Amino acid sequence: MKTIADKVRDIVRKIPKGKTMTYKEVATRAGNPKAARAVGAVMRSNYDPSIPCHRVIASDGSMRGYNRGGIERKHEILFDEGVR
């Protein structure tokens, strides 16, 4: 059965390079506009280098965390991809 986590993973994996998506957007795509929180929880629990979770940021454009190097790493990656 496809859980929200699976959908989220699929969606995040489809995020094009140089582009960023908010948790709310991902949640909406997953089918639950209010599941932004759950999205973050799932991402944190799910370690997967195939998933560019660094392209997922807060609705305000700020970043919250990164289980793969920390905020600095995330900021660096986004900056390197051309995201401001």
Next chain:
DNA sequence: TAGTTGACCGGAA
């Protein structure tokens, strides 16, 4: 099954 936690969001002070 129920309770707790958290990479969230939006509004109010």
Next chain:
DNA sequence: ATTCCGGCCAACT
């Protein structure tokens, strides 16, 4: 602009 509060959802114990 910053800080606080309540609400929603999924995963974990």
